[in-house]
Amino acid sequence: MSKKVLITGGAGFIGSHLADELLAHGHTVRALDNLTPRVHLGGERPSYLDPQVELIVGDVRDGALVEKALEGMDVVFHLAAAVGAGESVFEVDRCMSANNVGTAVLMDRLVRSSVERLILGSSMCVYGEGLYRDSFGSPTEIPRRRPDQLRRGEWEPTSNGDRLTPVATPESKTPSIEGSVYAGSKYDQERMSLRFGRAFGIPTLALRFFNVFGTRQSLSCPYSGDLARFASRVLAGRRPLLPEDGGQLRDFVDAREVASACRLAMTADTRHAVINVGSGRATSMAEIARRMAAVAGGSTFGAEVSGRYQIGDVRHCFADVSRAEQALGHRAEGRLDAGLLELLDWVARQTHTTVKKSSPSYVQLELELAS
Numbered sequence: 001m002s003k004k005v006l007i008t009g010g011a012g013f014i015g016s017h018l019a020d021e022l023l024a025h026g027h028t029v030r031a032l033d034n035l036t037p038r039v040h041l042g043g044e045r046p047s048y049l050d051p052q053v054e055l056i057v058g059d060v061r062d063g064a065l066v067e068k069a070l071e072g073m074d075v076v077f078h079l080a081a082a083v084g085a086g087e088s089v090f091e092v093d094r095c096m097s098a099n100n101v102g103t104a105v106l107m108d109r110l111v112r113s114s115v116e117r118l119i120l121g122s123s124m125c126v127y128g129e130g131l132y133r134d135s136f137g138s139p140t141e142i143p144r145r146r147p148d149q150l151r152r153g154e155w156e157p158t159s160n161g162d163r164l165t166p167v168a169t170p171e172s173k174t175p176s177i178e179g180s181v182y183a184g185s186k187y188d189q190e191r192m193s194l195r196f197g198r199a200f201g202i203p204t205l206a207l208r209f210f211n212v213f214g215t216r217q218s219l220s221c222p223y224s225g226d227l228a229r230f231a232s233r234v235l236a237g238r239r240p241l242l243p244e245d246g247g248q249l250r251d252f253v254d255a256r257e258v259a260s261a262c263r264l265a266m267t268a269d270t271r272h273a274v275i276n277v278g279s280g281r282a283t284s285m286a287e288i289a290r291r292m293a294a295v296a297g298g299s300t301f302g303a304e305v306s307g308r309y310q311i312g313d314v315r316h317c318f319a320d321v322s323r324a325e326q327a328l329g330h331r332a333e334g335r336l337d338a339g340l341l342e343l344l345d346w347v348a349r350q351t352h353t354t355v356k357k358s359s360p361s362y363v364q365l366e367l368e369l370a371s
Ligand SMILES: NC(=O)c1ccc[n+]([C@@H]2O[C@H](COP(=O)([O-])OP(=O)(O)OC[C@H]3O[C@@H](n4cnc5c(N)ncnc54)[C@H](O)[C@@H]3O)[C@@H](O)[C@H]2O)c1
Pocket: 008, 009, 010, 011, 012, 013, 014, 015, 032, 033, 034, 035, 036, 039, 040, 058, 059, 060, 061, 078, 079, 080, 081, 082, 083, 098, 102, 121, 122, 123, 124, 186, 208, 209, 210, 211, 212, 213, 218
């Protein structure tokens, strides 16, 4: 049945892919988005946003506007957020205000609405390190690596000197949010939404997205992610620069697959739950860089190990997707090479045509290319 759907942050990367997915399935889409300048250069409606999307430009912390945006809506996807773990450390106010206050304002106004389901875009960052098994095969949760370990280049986590084996991380893993303000704010959003949903009888799901990639990823933010940075190097005929030794395992999931999981969450027979949304596939940074170089032109040149690290980065985390399969009926198709090619094409078009030389993204990419 056709639904009227509000997507906060609907002009962004994931939100716009979700809008496409919903429109293609006959739903009506409204977006509430303040067109944050660091994401949307010039603060204009992005050209990739389907013209059928009704865009209300404004802030999710503006209660009166949120009330207006909720009018007549059946379902809300709450994706608006100040994104980026690294930045959140020195932009605490910006992060907490957009994410925590923004969610609180939305909750207040939802009570008076006719919305029948709330779906939050949460993040794998609430896990901190993923789950491991020790040498006896027992599941083991470990703290983040200490700065002195990273300084010594001891990349792999150990337990009492024993090497651990990374395994897929299920939703039951204890959250570990001390690594960044952003992680804390995403966990707060989850708690707030689920508590609210239970209290007011509005089925609520918090979807923990893993490493989402695809076209429309903002290149003007430092959080754009490793794949966009790899792409800029590959396009310049340079070897991608791998943080640490490139052995970190991640779960790279195509934005269109995330959009499809979100759509299924609208009608799933599950309520008040957190659900991982990933590909269910562990890929090392070195492997993804190699594949990107390969799809860019059959090149066999490898990546360059930089040995650089970021305090707070996790070593391995990839999704156990069994709950998404059972609860949403979502099976990731495993679009990797096709998605990488689309990303490369997107980055090429941004850097060569759309992006002005004075813009932060151009400067960022130039720095990448020059380094
Ligand atoms: N991209 C990923 O890999 C990833 C991974 C895990 C979780 N997430 C979550 O998914 C959601 C969407 O992320 P994205 O990658 O599409 O980011 P994005 O920055 O492309 O999109 C976010 C959108 O929200 C808007 N926005 C920001 N603050 C706002 C505010 N106060 N009021 C109204 N609009 C506001 C921005 O203008 C932007 O269009 C976020 O909640 C993010 O935490 C993303």
